[in-house]
Amino acid sequence: MSEPLLDFRQDDYRRLLERFIALGYDFCDLEGLALGGRRVFCRHDVDLSLAHAMAMAELERRLGVSATYYVLISTEIYNLASAEGREWLKQICSLGHKVGLHFDATKYAPEQAALETAAQHECHILETLSGEPVRTLSFHRPAKALLGLEGTFAGRAHTYEPRFFRDTAYVSDSNGGWHYGHPLEHEAVTQGRPLQLLTHPIWWMHDEPASVVVAMERLRRQAAARQRLAFAATVKSYGQWVAQIDAD
Ligand SMILES: [Zn+2]
Known part of the structure; x- marks a missing residue:
């Protein structure tokens, strides 16, 4: 087996954002996608590293771009209640970005009512830690039942609602590659329509192939x-x- 490589570089991400800016795209939040036109919702799921996410947030800030960072509460990998985690939340918000809940449904009983209650609790924790309202959420490695789930979840809009996922163009860098095609070559972008662009900071925030x-x-x-x-x-x-x- 050949060793998997991180193919994207920090500079590639900067150039990608610069292209969207040059094409006249506005960087919106999740619900802004519904307004149509040249809007891109920059979504980041933070699965592994707050430091990589901060590097991405600072790069975006330099370009005047705002994004939404979806963070896990139930993970063993980082702790947002630690001093470092709380400082991270403060910095992300002060750079002009939003924070949403990245919800890992596998940590709870599978019934939807129980999941929504758990997600509500996690949103409250995140709101307490960040001091900001948590208006939207994304699912971590979603089961089929959650992909394309109609309506809000835990009283909040979610990124896999059909209006943002199936009925809006969606591109993701899952596993470190453009498996739905390159975002700039997407029909929606060539036609000036909205796009949900999911990128994971972990794949991008390095300078050399790794x-x-x-x-x-x-x-x-x-x-x-x-x-x-x-x-x-x-x-x-x-x-x-x-x-x-x-x-x-
Ligand atoms: Zn995830």
Whole structure:
């Protein structure tokens, strides 16, 4: 098996946004898609790294672009209630972006009523942490039943509603490639119609070609290093052992 590579670069993303700007596209939020015309909804699902998402948010800000960052509450990978997570939320909002809930339905019982209650709880947590209303949500690795689900979910618009997903052009960089075709070659864009553009910061925010495995291992080691410090800060004798090991 050949080793999968991260093919996109930070510069590619900047050039993509510059093309949309040159084509006269406005960067809207999810509900803005319904207005029609040259509108692009820049959606980011943050599955793995707040740092990569921040790099993307800063790049967008430099171009005057606003996007919506969908974040997980139930993940083991990052913690938005940590000091770092709360600072991240504050920065994202101050850069002019919106925050939405990225909801992982697999963490709960599958009945829709239970899922909506859980999503509501997660939205409230996110609103408390960010100090901003959470108006929209996206599903993390959605089951078929959630793709194209009619109407709002947990009282909020969601990105897989038919009006934003099936009836509006949709392009995604899932797994690091344009599996629905390149966004600029999409019929909707050549005809000046709205587009939902889903990109994951993890695939883009590097300057050189990189191996997916190497990039994931680097992230995992950074997370392990943060956990080690947290354990060391909590249990004195362990902290002394860590300090001793690190000094050797
Ligand atoms: Zn996801």
